[in-house]
Amino acid sequence: MPTVAMVGLGRMGSAMARRFHGAGYDLVLWNRDPAKSEAVAADIGAPVASTPAEAASRADIVFSSLADDDALREVYLGGDGVVSGIQTHTIAIDSSTVDPQVVIEVGTAVDATGAVMIDCPVSGSVPVVEAGALTVMAGGPEEVIASVEPLLLSIAKQVIRVGDRGAGAACKLAVNGLVHGLNVALSEALVLAEKAGVRRDIAYDVFAGGVGGAPFVQYKREAFEHPEDATVAFSLDLVAKDLELITGLGQRVGAPMAQAQTGLEIVKAAIDSGLRDADMSAVAVYLRGDSA
Numbered sequence: 001m002p003t004v005a006m007v008g009l010g011r012m013g014s015a016m017a018r019r020f021h022g023a024g025y026d027l028v029l030w031n032r033d034p035a036k037s038e039a040v041a042a043d044i045g046a047p048v049a050s051t052p053a054e055a056a057s058r059a060d061i062v063f064s065s066l067a068d069d070d071a072l073r074e075v076y077l078g079g080d081g082v083v084s085g086i087q088t089h090t091i092a093i094d095s096s097t098v099d100p101q102v103v104i105e106v107g108t109a110v111d112a113t114g115a116v117m118i119d120c121p122v123s124g125s126v127p128v129v130e131a132g133a134l135t136v137m138a139g140g141p142e143e144v145i146a147s148v149e150p151l152l153l154s155i156a157k158q159v160i161r162v163g164d165r166g167a168g169a170a171c172k173l174a175v176n177g178l179v180h181g182l183n184v185a186l187s188e189a190l191v192l193a194e195k196a197g198v199r200r201d202i203a204y205d206v207f208a209g210g211v212g213g214a215p216f217v218q219y220k221r222e223a224f225e226h227p228e229d230a231t232v233a234f235s236l237d238l239v240a241k242d243l244e245l246i247t248g249l250g251q252r253v254g255a256p257m258a259q260a261q262t263g264l265e266i267v268k269a270a271i272d273s274g275l276r277d278a279d280m281s282a283v284a285v286y287l288r289g290d291s292a
């Protein structure tokens with residue numbers, strides 16, 4: 001079994017590392033805040049590297065899950081970054097939601113070392129990782145993607161090759177445009193029903209049971225119905241980051257994104273009301289007027 005360097009142990013990265021371990025892969029861990037790598041290491045008994053370069057130097061596959069463009073650049077291209085330690089036979093897989101241009105920039109630097117990088121962003125949140133049911137949008141050479149498919153299938157129910165490197169990131173922004181649109185629409189619909197006198201759980205019964213009852217509407221039910229107890233699966237600051245990337249890509253390629261632009265303004269207002277670290281479903285909390 002190849003050794004996997006898991007770089008970035010946030011909500012998604014930690015859940016992914018546990019799945020890789022469960023599938024029998026040896027891991028080496030790195031996270032900027034060592035408390036998170038130590039916590040996962042204590043659970044699965046994997047070594048912790050002191051830099052991304054060291055983690056990469058000990059692995060056949062580098063798998064990264066990082067917050068945003070800056071994090072990806074820093075962890076790969078910075079001093080002691082992945083690029084300075086990666087071995088020539090190693091495949092780097094980045095699963096972060098980032099700008100396709102940054103994927104290409106970082107991927108080109110990885111290629112220059114003799115190693116190779118593909119982008120594999122994912123659709124689905126932490127519980128979906130835990131169930132091994134993500135959708136992976138893979139960008140890169142077919143044979144490279146095929147060679148790491150067994151690893152990807154330990155966190156995913158399907159791996160779809162969407163094109164060359166960068167296409168995964170572009171497709172991820174497109175699908176997140178859909179998900180974030182749904183999140184804002186669901187928030188508005190729920191608050192509309194409540195303010196018009198329909199009980200929250202009854203309105204949700206109708207939404208979940210009707211034609212709009214997408215998987216997202218189903219699995220976010222607890223969070224929308226009981227926001228005070230909601231586990232943060234995807235924080236609002238990352239939603240804002242996504243919507244900035246989505247509207248930016250739209251502008252670059254000439255795709256109209258009026259709905260996403262409005263969604264971004266609503267999410268920013270929710271963040272300004274004190275909900276930056278709250279779950280994405282807290283858009284409804286903000287619209288209800290219940291922000292702290």
Ligand code: NAP
Nearest residue numbers: 008009010011012032033066067071096097124125233234
């Ligand atoms: P998270 O819990 O906030 O974790 C972010 C990770 O990025 C942490 O490991 C953090 O390190 C690291 N990081 C941030 N800035 C950094 C920097 N400058 N240098 C080094 N490391 C840095 O986020 P998440 O929810 O796991 O999401 C990770 C990625 O997956 C994001 O791109 C997100 O958009 C995407 N995604 C998330 C979901 C979801 O439902 N959560 C679903 C699909 C895709 P520290 O611990 O040191 O802060």
